[in-house]
Amino acid sequence: MKVIDTANHIAALAAKMAKPAVIAAYPITPQTTVVEKLAQYVENGELNARYVRVESEHSAMAACIGAAATGVRTFTATSSHGLLLMHEMIHWAALARLPIVMVNVNRAIGPGWNIWSDSNDSMGQRDTGWIQIYASSNQEVYDSIIQAYKIAENEEVMLPAMVCYDGFILSHTSMPVEVPEQSKVDEFLPEFKSLWKLDVDKPITHGNIILPDDYMDVRYSMNEAMKRAKKIIAEVGEEYGKKFGRSYGLIEEYMTEDADYVIVATAAIAAEAKEAVKRLRERGKKAGLARLRVFRPMPYELLKYDKMIVIDRAISVGLGGVLYNELRWLGDVYGFIAGLGGKDVSYADIMRIYELAEKGKEGWYGIEVK
Amino acid sequence: MLKEIVFHGRGGQGAVTAANILASAALKDGHKDVQAFPFFGAERRGAPVRAFARISDEEINLRSQIKEPDIVVVLDTGLMDVIDVDSGIKKDGLIIINTNMPPSHFNFRCKVATVDATSIAIEENLMVSGIPVVNTPMVGALAKFLGISIEAVKEAIKERWHGEAGEKNARGAEIAYNMVRT
Numbered sequence: 139m140k141v142i143d144t145a146n147h148i149a150a151l152a153a154k155m156a157k158p159a160v161i162a163a164y165p166i167t168p169q170t171t172v173v174e175k176l177a178q179y180v181e182n183g184e185l186n187a188r189y190v191r192v193e194s195e196h197s198a199m200a201a202c203i204g205a206a207a208t209g210v211r212t213f214t215a216t217s218s219h220g221l222l223l224m225h226e227m228i229h230w231a232a233l234a235r236l237p238i239v240m241v242n243v244n245r246a247i248g249p250g251w252n253i254w255s256d257s258n259d260s261m262g263q264r265d266t267g268w269i270q271i272y273a274s275s276n277q278e279v280y281d282s283i284i285q286a287y288k289i290a291e292n293e294e295v296m297l298p299a300m301v302c303y304d305g306f307i308l309s310h311t312s313m314p315v316e317v318p319e320q321s322k323v324d325e326f327l328p329e330f331k332s333l334w335k336l337d338v339d340k341p342i343t344h345g346n347i348i349l350p351d352d353y354m355d356v357r358y359s360m361n362e363a364m365k366r367a368k369k370i371i372a373e374v375g376e377e378y379g380k381k382f383g384r385s386y387g388l389i390e391e392y393m394t395e396d397a398d399y400v401i402v403a404t405a406a407i408a409a410e411a412k413e414a415v416k417r418l419r420e421r422g423k424k425a426g427l428a429r430l431r432v433f434r435p436m437p438y439e440l441l442k443y444d445k446m447i448v449i450d451r452a453i454s455v456g457l458g459g460v461l462y463n464e465l466r467w468l469g470d471v472y473g474f475i476a477g478l479g480g481k482d483v484s485y486a487d488i489m490r491i492y493e494l495a496e497k498g499k500e501g502w503y504g505i506e507v508k
Numbered sequence: 509m510l511k512e513i514v515f516h517g518r519g520g521q522g523a524v525t526a527a528n529i530l531a532s533a534a535l536k537d538g539h540k541d542v543q544a545f546p547f548f549g550a551e552r553r554g555a556p557v558r559a560f561a562r563i564s565d566e567e568i569n570l571r572s573q574i575k576e577p578d579i580v581v582v583l584d585t586g587l588m589d590v591i592d593v594d595s596g597i598k599k600d601g602l603i604i605i606n607t608n609m610p611p612s613h614f615n616f617r618c619k620v621a622t623v624d625a626t627s628i629a630i631e632e633n634l635m636v637s638g639i640p641v642v643n644t645p646m647v648g649a650l651a652k653f654l655g656i657s658i659e660a661v662k663e664a665i666k667e668r669w670h671g672e673a674g675e676k677n678a679r680g681a682e683i684a685y686n687m688v689r690t
Contacts, residue, residue, distance in 0.1 A: 312527075410569060412569040485570065
C-alpha cells in the first residue's frame with residue numbers, strides 16, 4: 139500500500155508494525171508527532187503495547203532498558219536535548235547488550251535555541267556502542283526501522299540501534315512511502331527471542347560490579363559485535379530487498395566508478411548531493427557520491443576513493459567536522475562544514491563545495507569558504 | 509518535469525494542509541514523486557505561514573527549501589503588504605491570489621491568476637472557528653495550472669475528511685477550479 143505521510147508518522151507506523159511490547163515516550167520537538175501517533179495506535183487498539191509516559195528522556199531509556207532486559211521488544215524516540223539527557227542510559231543500554239531500537243530526529247543543540255536539523259546530537263553519541271543508521275527519505279525511515287530490529291536482535295550483534303533523520307526536512311515532510319503488509323513484516327521480523335532475560339522464577343545477577351581484569355573483555359566483546367554488525371547489516375539489507383524490493387547496504391554509491399571526487403555525506407544532505415552530482419556530470423565534471431547510511435559501525439573499508447569531499451552537519455569543536463575527521467586518514471580528503479542548525483544546503487551549494495574542493499579549499503561553507 | 513510550489517498563508521488558513529492535499533492529488537494523477545512540507549518558525553494562528561510542495565515524474569532527491577518556485581499561491585492578500593510573494597519566482601511562473609479583484613489589478617513580473625476563495629469558503633460553509641478556510645478552493649484553482657485533474661483533487665480531499673466535510677471541501681475545490689481566471 140502506498141501512503142503519503144511525514145517521516146515522523148511513518149516512523150510511528152514502522153514501530154507499530156515491528157510490534158514492540160513496551161514504548162517509552164517523552165515528547166520533544168521535532169520528534170513529538172512520533173510518540174503522539176504511537177499513543178493513538180495504542181489507544182485505538184491497533185497496537186498491543188505498554189505505553190509508558192515517563193517524566194524525562196533519561197527515564198524513557200531507563201524504561202526501555204528495564205523492559206528489554208525482560209526479553210521483549212522496545213521502542214522510543216527523541217531529539218537533541220532529549221537524547222543528551224539520556225546519555226548515561228544510552229551507554230547503559232549498549233553495555234548491557236540490549237537490542238533497543240530508538241528513533242532520533244536530528245536537531246541542533248542550544249543555546250541559541252534551535253529546533254532545526256543538525257547531526258551533533260546523535261553523532262555526539264558515537265562512542266556509546268549504538269548502531270547508527272541515517273535515513274535520507276521517508277521510505278528509508280520505514281525500511282530502516284524494520285531492519286534495525288532485525289540487526290540489533292541478531293545473536294551475533296545484540297546491540298541497540300538508532301535510526302536518525304533530519305528534523306523538519308524529513309520529520310515534517312510528506313513523501314510517498316510503500317508500506318508492506320503486516321504479514322510480510324511478521325515473516326521478516328518474527329517475535330524477539332532473547333538469549334537471556336530477567337525472570338523472577340530464574341533469578342540471575344545482572345549489571346553487577348566487574349573487576350578490572352574482566353571489564354576489558356566486556357568492551358572487547360562489544361567492539362567485536364559491532365564489527366560483526368557490518369556483515370549483518372549488509373545481509374539484512376539484502377534480505378529486505380529480496381522480500382520487499384528495496385535493498386540497502388552500509389553505503390549507497392552513485393556514479394563513483396570513474397569519479398574524480400566522491401562526495402561523502404549522510405541523511406538529507408546526501409539526498410540533495412545526488413542532484414548535485416547529476417548536474418555536475420551534465421557540466422562534464424566527474425563527480426560521484428557515497429551516501430553514508432551507517433555511521434556506526436563505520437564502514438570505512440568501503441570508502442575506497444582517491445579523493446573525497448566530506449560534508450558534515452556536525453562539528454567536533456576544536457577538531458573540525460565529525461565525519462571528516464573520521465575519514466581524513468583514508469586519502470585525499472576535503473572537509474566542509476555546512477547546514478548546522480538547519481541552514482539550508484541546496485544542490486547549488488553542494489556544486490559550489492565541489493568546485494571549492496577542486497581548487498584545494500575546505501572549511502566552513504558560507505563563512506570561511508564561499 | 510519538476511514543479512515547485514510555495515503557499516503563503518496565515519496560521520489557521522490551512523496552507524500546510526493545502527500542500528499535502530496537492531501532493532496527494534498529484535500522486536493519484538500519476539506523477540511519480542511528490543513532497544509537501546511546511547517552514548517551521550514560530551507558527552501561531554494569524555501569523556504568516558509558508559508551505560511548499562514539489563511534484564515530479566522522476567524521483568525527487570531535493571531536500572532543500574524552494575527558492576525559485578514555478579507557482580506561488582497567496583491565501584491572504586494582506587500578506588502581500590509584508591511579504592514579497594514573487595520572491596525568486598521563475599520568469600514564466602504564476603501567482604495565484606485569493607481575491608475578488610481581477611488579475612489586471614496586480615502588477616507582478618509574472619502572470620497572475622485570481623479566484624475569490626474566501627467567498628467560495630463562506631458560501632460552502634468551509635468555516636473553522638469562524639474563519640473561512642480557503643485552502644481546498646485554492647488547491648482546486650492551483651490544480652488547473654498544474655494539469656492535475658479535479659477528480660484527483662476531490663478524491664484527495666475526501667480521503668482526508670470523510671462525510672459532509674469532505675463533500676463540501678471537494679465542492680469548494682471544484683467551484684474554484686472552474687472560477688479561477690487569468
